[in-house]
Amino acid sequence: MTPPRRVQKTAPMVAGVVGLIAVALLVMLANASPSDGETASSPLLGRAAPAVQSTTLDGDSFDISRRRGSWVMLNFFNSTCVPCIQEHGALRDFVATQTTQADAVEFFTIINDDNDDAVRSFFKANGGDWPKVKDSDGAISVAFGVAKVPETWIIDPNGFVRMRVVGGVKQGFLEDRITELRQQFEGSSR
Amino acid sequence: MMSTLNKKLKAWPVWMLMGILVVALLAVGAGRQSGPLTQEDRIDNVTQRLACPTCDGESVYVSQAPSSQNIRNEVARQVASGQRTDDEIVAFIESSFGGQVLLVPRATGLDALIWVLPIAVLVCCTAGLALTFRRWKREQGGQASDADRALVAQLLELDTDPTDSL
DSSP states (O other), X not given: OOOOHHHHHHHHHHHHHHHHHHHXXXXXXXXXXXXXXXXXXXXXXXXXXXXXXXEBTTSOEXXXXXXXXXOEEEEEEOTTOXXXXXXXXXXXXXXXXXXXXXXXXXXXXXXXXXXXXXHHHXXXXXXXXXXXXXXXXXXXXXXXXXXXXXXXXXXXXXXXEEEEEESOOOTTHHHHHHHHHHHHXXXXXX | OXXXXXXXXXXXXXXXHHHHHHHHHHHHHHHOOOXXXXXXXXXXXXXXXXXXXXXXXXXXXXXXXXXXXXXXXXHHHHHHHTOSXXXXXXXXXXXXXXXGGBSSOOSSGGGHHHHHHHHHHHXXXXXXXXXXXXXXXHHHTTSOOHHHHHHHHHHHHHOOOGGGGX
């Protein structure tokens, strides 16, 4: 039995619309940005950084609210995570460059789901002379909404969260971002 | 008298009313608190409402991922401190991780589309089908068309009695 003429007319139109939607979805998928070393959205952007406190591996206290007045970077790290290991050279170079500047960025490693000895061994073997903050109960990771490492967060001198970077960073990436952020937010109160 | 009662019972509004009543009673029963909750119960309730940030479709309650473990620890801390309600704890976690951490999306704002769209699509499809069937029925009017008659005639001509060949 042949379908009614109207159906014969509308069926290709419906199929065409469905096809167009499928193609649009494919294009969206193809253009989706990869997660490595990319800035990402977060409900915390533009808001005051969560008031987190802890201690460093060296036994010093860490209180993010006391870091106001300078740019702060928090790098969530695990010594067994491959992208963390891969980005370590870029982080080391970034911190080395910053120490020569007057308004240096304060850089902290936040230890994510790792044991202290493994982190000490990693930094002894690979270098990196900056404070490593303990997060044994995961409070800092939850406060920043960190699900996977590595992640790097940038907080401005007024204590507002300005950038979230997910995945490992390449050489020069952080230098470029901090320069952009300084130009954009230096002197702004919000 | 009995047949009148049967007719009344068979009438659809009665069945609809019974259906609504059953759904309402089920909703009341499911939403009713059976007493004060322990801290463990509260932790379980809250973590069952949160999605594991690194897994697909798993709740924080069942997930063994480190990020879920961290969230469970945070929920336990907040429940122990007793300063926030369950909803406030969920909102706190959402304020860090974003709306995707909610296992059941909120029914407000853009998230409401998740609830509204399937119903809208279902209603549209049902209405579309009903209209189409109605139109087809009207177009054909239950009468055989000339083409139908010709086809039947053609088939009858071809249909030979199997005993003819004996």
